[in-house]
Each structure stands twice: as C-alpha cells, then as structure tokens.
Amino acid sequence: MSIDVTVQVLKDNVGKNIMIKLKGDKVIRGILTKFDQHMNLVLSDAAEYKAGDQTKLGNILLKGDNIIIISPQE
Amino acid sequence: MSIDVTVQVLKDNVGKNIMIKLKGDKVIRGILTKFDQHMNLVLSDAAEYKAGDQTKLGNILLKGDNIIIISPQE
Amino acid sequence: MSIDVTVQVLKDNVGKNIMIKLKGDKVIRGILTKFDQHMNLVLSDAAEYKAGDQTKLGNILLKGDNIIIISPQE
Amino acid sequence: MSIDVTVQVLKDNVGKNIMIKLKGDKVIRGILTKFDQHMNLVLSDAAEYKAGDQTKLGNILLKGDNIIIISPQE
Amino acid sequence: MSIDVTVQVLKDNVGKNIMIKLKGDKVIRGILTKFDQHMNLVLSDAAEYKAGDQTKLGNILLKGDNIIIISPQE
Amino acid sequence: MSIDVTVQVLKDNVGKNIMIKLKGDKVIRGILTKFDQHMNLVLSDAAEYKAGDQTKLGNILLKGDNIIIISPQE
Amino acid sequence: MSIDVTVQVLKDNVGKNIMIKLKGDKVIRGILTKFDQHMNLVLSDAAEYKAGDQTKLGNILLKGDNIIIISPQE
Numbered sequence: 001m002s003i004d005v006t007v008q009v010l011k012d013n014v015g016k017n018i019m020i021k022l023k024g025d026k027v028i029r030g031i032l033t034k035f036d037q038h039m040n041l042v043l044s045d046a047a048e049y050k051a052g053d054q055t056k057l058g059n060i061l062l063k064g065d066n067i068i069i070i071s072p073q074e
Numbered sequence: 075m076s077i078d079v080t081v082q083v084l085k086d087n088v089g090k091n092i093m094i095k096l097k098g099d100k101v102i103r104g105i106l107t108k109f110d111q112h113m114n115l116v117l118s119d120a121a122e123y124k125a126g127d128q129t130k131l132g133n134i135l136l137k138g139d140n141i142i143i144i145s146p147q148e
Numbered sequence: 149m150s151i152d153v154t155v156q157v158l159k160d161n162v163g164k165n166i167m168i169k170l171k172g173d174k175v176i177r178g179i180l181t182k183f184d185q186h187m188n189l190v191l192s193d194a195a196e197y198k199a200g201d202q203t204k205l206g207n208i209l210l211k212g213d214n215i216i217i218i219s220p221q222e
Numbered sequence: 223m224s225i226d227v228t229v230q231v232l233k234d235n236v237g238k239n240i241m242i243k244l245k246g247d248k249v250i251r252g253i254l255t256k257f258d259q260h261m262n263l264v265l266s267d268a269a270e271y272k273a274g275d276q277t278k279l280g281n282i283l284l285k286g287d288n289i290i291i292i293s294p295q296e
Numbered sequence: 297m298s299i300d301v302t303v304q305v306l307k308d309n310v311g312k313n314i315m316i317k318l319k320g321d322k323v324i325r326g327i328l329t330k331f332d333q334h335m336n337l338v339l340s341d342a343a344e345y346k347a348g349d350q351t352k353l354g355n356i357l358l359k360g361d362n363i364i365i366i367s368p369q370e
Numbered sequence: 371m372s373i374d375v376t377v378q379v380l381k382d383n384v385g386k387n388i389m390i391k392l393k394g395d396k397v398i399r400g401i402l403t404k405f406d407q408h409m410n411l412v413l414s415d416a417a418e419y420k421a422g423d424q425t426k427l428g429n430i431l432l433k434g435d436n437i438i439i440i441s442p443q444e
Numbered sequence: 445m446s447i448d449v450t451v452q453v454l455k456d457n458v459g460k461n462i463m464i465k466l467k468g469d470k471v472i473r474g475i476l477t478k479f480d481q482h483m484n485l486v487l488s489d490a491a492e493y494k495a496g497d498q499t500k501l502g503n504i505l506l507k508g509d510n511i512i513i514i515s516p517q518e
Contacts, residue, residue: 042083069501069504190231210291262302359409
C-alpha cells in the first residue's frame with residue numbers, strides 16, 4: 001500500500017499546468033503553486049470551463065473537498 | 075508539501091477585495107476583514123452576485139464549509 | 149490569523165437584529181438572543197422570507213450547520 | 223458565549239408543543255417528551271405537514287441531523 | 297437532559313412493528329429484530345412503500361444514517 | 371442493545387446472494403465474498419439493476435457509505 | 445470479519461485495468477498505478493465515460509470519497 005498518494009502527485013506537479021474536475025461539473029485549469037494535505041490548492045493563471053465557456057479567475061485558492069479528479073496537463 | 079495553504083493566502087488578503095464562489099453558484103465579493111482556520115470569513119462591503127443581479131449585504135460572516143474558490147481581486 | 153471569528157461576530161450581535169441565509173435559499177431574520185460555538189442560534193421575533201413571502205416564526209432555535217451567511221442588520 | 227444552547231431550549235420545552243422544520247421542506251409538530259444532546263427528539267401526538275396536507279404519525283423518534291429549525295408553539 | 301434517547305426507544309420496540317422514513321421519501325415498515333447505537337436496524341417482514349406501491353423486502357439490514365423518523369406502529 | 375449489528379448480518383451472509391440498495395435508486399445483486407466494519411463489500415457475479423435494465427459487473431468492491439439497505443436473497 | 449477489504453482488492457489490481465463508478469453517474473476506466481487507504485487512486489491511460497461519450501484524461505488522481513464501485517476489468 002502506498003501512503004500519501006495525493007501528496008506525491010501534487011508535489012510532482014508544482015509549477016505545472018493541471019486540470020481539476022469539481023463536483024457540479026465545473027472544470028478548473030491553472031498552474032499549481034502551492035498545496036496542503038487536504039488537497040487545498042493555490043493556482044495561478046486559473047480559468048473555469050463550463051459548457052464550452054471560459055472564465056478567467058487569475059490567482060485562486062481552491063478548497064480540496066470539492067475535487068473529484070486532478071489531471072496533469074502535458 | 076506546504077502546510078496551512080489557506081491561512082497563508084487569507085493572511086495576505088486581509089484588507090483587500092476578494093471574490094468567493096460558494097456551492098449553489100453563489101458569488102460573494104467583499105473586503106476581507108477577519109478569518110479563522112476553518113475558512114470562516116468576515117467581510118465588509120459585501121455583495122452577492124447571482125445570474126447578473128447584485129444584492130448588497132454590508133458586513134457579513136461567511137461560513138467556510140460552503141466555499142469552493144477564493145480569488146483575490148486586483 | 150484570528151481565532152474564533154464566528155464567536156466574536158455573534159457576541160457583538162446579541163440583542164441585535166440579524167439576517168441569516170440558509171442552504172436551500174431560505175432567509176431568516178430575527179433578534180439574536182443566544183448562541184454557541186457550533187453557530188446554533190436562538191432568535192426572538194424571527195420570520196422566514198422566501199420568494200417574497202414572510203412567515204412569522206416567533207422564538208426559534210436554528211441549527212448552525214445549515215447556515216451560509218450571517219449579516220447584522222442596522 | 224453561551225454553552226449548550228440547544229439543550230437549554232429543549233429542556234424548557236419538554237411537555238410542550240413544538241414545531242420542527244426538517245431538510246426537504248418537511249414540517250413536524252408534536253409534544254416534546256424526550257431529547258438528547260444530538261437533538262434527537264421523541265415526540266408524542268406528532269403529525270407531518272407538507273404542502274397543506276397533514277399526516278398523523280403518533281409517537282415518533284426524530285433524528286437530530288435533519289433538523290433546521292425548532293420553534294416552541296404557544 | 298435524557299441520554300441515549302434513540303437506544304431507549306429502539307429497545308422498547310424490539311419484536312414490534314415500526315415505520316421508518318428515509319431520506320428521498322422512502323418509507324419502510326417491518327418488525328424490529330436488532331439494532332445498534334448507530335441506529336442500524338435489522339428488520340424482518342420488511343416492505344418498502346413509495347408513491348402508493350409496496351415492495352416486499354423480507355429480512356433487511358437498514359443503515360442508520362439515512363433515517364429521518366422512526367415511528368412504532370400500534 | 372446489540373453491538374455490531376452490521377457485522378453479524380454480513381458474517382451470516384458470506385457466500386450467499388445479497389441485494390443492496392444504494393443512494394440514487396441503484397440496486398446491486400451479487401454473492402458476498404468479503405466485507406469490513408465500514409460495510410465495504412466485495413461481491414462476485416454482481417449485476418446492477420436500474421429501471422428494469424441489468425448490467426453485469428462481475429467482481430466488484432462496493433463502498434459502504436452509499437448503502438441504504440442490504441437484504442439476503444433466498 | 446475481514447479487515448481492510450479495500451486495501452486487499454486494490455493491492456491485487458495494481459498494474460491492471462479497473463472501472464470506477466463515481467457519484468453523479470460518471471464512469472472512469474484506467475490502469476491502477478497507486479492507491480492509499482482513503483481509496484485515493486492514481487490511474488494511467490484513464491478515460492471518462494458518460495452517456496456513450498468517451499473523454500481521454502491520461503494520468504489522473506481520483507479522490508476516494510466520490511467512489512461508489514470499483515470493478516477489475518479482465
């Protein structure tokens with residue numbers, strides 16, 4: 001069994017572009033700058049995508065408890 | 075791994091204008107005056123935005139457990 | 149970081165008129181008479197507002213876990 | 223700050239008629255006979271009210287975690 | 297204040313017919329055979345009632361966290 | 371009061387056919403092969419039933435926190 | 445009673461193709477590469493299936509608390 005799977009993955013992606021799927025079919029993209037063990041994320045250059053529309057958000061703090069999927073974007 | 079990501083971000087924004095996205099597609103804007111480690115926020119000059127309408131709320135206490143995203147507003 | 153933001157705000161408003169937004173778009177107004185650290189509130193002269201209608205409730209005990217926003221009413 | 227606000231209010235209402243608003247727009251009325259610190263209530267002569275209809279329930283045990291508001295009925 | 301209100305009520309109803317209201321407007325009736333302190337119930341001769349239809353379920357284990365109301369059926 | 375009601379019932383049904391009702395009106399049937407104290411279940415020969423349709427799932431791990439009712443199938 | 449049923453099943457499926465059903469009728473398929481005791485999963489070659497459509501996701505971190513069912517895919 002691997003411990004702290006979420007921390008490992010997030011550590012590897014600091015400074016990189018990630019996509020986050022939230023409850024309620026929201027999708028956020030941005031550059032991961034900080035995170036903690038509750039999957040709270042700080043993103044820069046973030047934008048929200050919903051039903052084809054993009055809304056620029058800039059720097060955001062995203063609460064971990066609404067996250068369903070995190071995916072690194074090559 | 076960074077500890078207390080939410081506290082760091084909130085500390086940097088006391089006295090500044092922030093935008094908060096809540097569950098149920100509510101958006102609140104206001105000046106952050108106080109906060110605690112549960113992301114409970116005290117805002118002054120707050121207003122709620124929903125489907126294009128703005129409702130002035132004045133001073134409010136906002137419970138942290140409904141927050142999805144916090145974004146500083148330059 | 150400020151500790152016990154909710155207690156501070158509630159303490160300052162005992163005996164005063166407050167507005168509470170609950171999950172499910174309910175709004176309650178009343179005079180705050182008592183509270184505890186879970187944001188459970190006792191209100192007198194309370195009324196519920198929904199879609200323009202007002203329902204008088206008198207004295208109520210309001211459970212803290214349904215609260216989204218508390219706002220003092222000048 | 224007052225401790226145990228819910229216990230105080232419930233203690234004062236044993237043997238009396240109370241109205242309870244539950245999540246999902248259910249309203250229950252009945253005579254409070256027992257309670258515990260989780261707001262679990264035992265009611266006698268209870269009835270449920272929904273959209274103008276009344277359903278007699280008799281003696282019931284009502285779980286505290288669905289309660290939004292409790293109001294004594296003079 | 298009474299402690300363990302739910303245990304008292306359930307103890308008094310072992311071997312008796314009870315009605316349970318669950319979240320999502322489901323109603324279950326059956327004979328209570330066992331229970332624990334989480335309100336997990338074992339029922340025999342159980343049936344589900346929804347919108348006028350009855351579905352026989354026989355022996356069931358019912359998880360306590362979906363229960364809203366328990367009512368003894370004379 | 372009986373302790374560990376869920377463990378008792380699950381233990382009696384290892385190797386037997388059970389029906390599980392999940393939140394969201396999903397019904398799963400299968401042979402119980404393993405379980406733990408959180409009601410996490412391992413089923414073989416499982417299938418999902420929804421609105422009259424059956425989908426074969428084979429071996430599955432079913433998380434306990436979505437379960438409403440477990441019923442042994444004679 | 446078996447302890448750690450979820451860990452056993454996940455351990456047996458590292459490097460293999462699994463199907464995950466999430467709340468909100470989402471289905472994810474991918475190769476399990478890592479996991480932890482909260483059922484947080486790391487998948488490679490993942491894709492999302494919804495109402496007949498497939499969306500490629502590549503490498504993803506999937507939070508355990510949205511999972512309903514995990515099924516190994518032979």
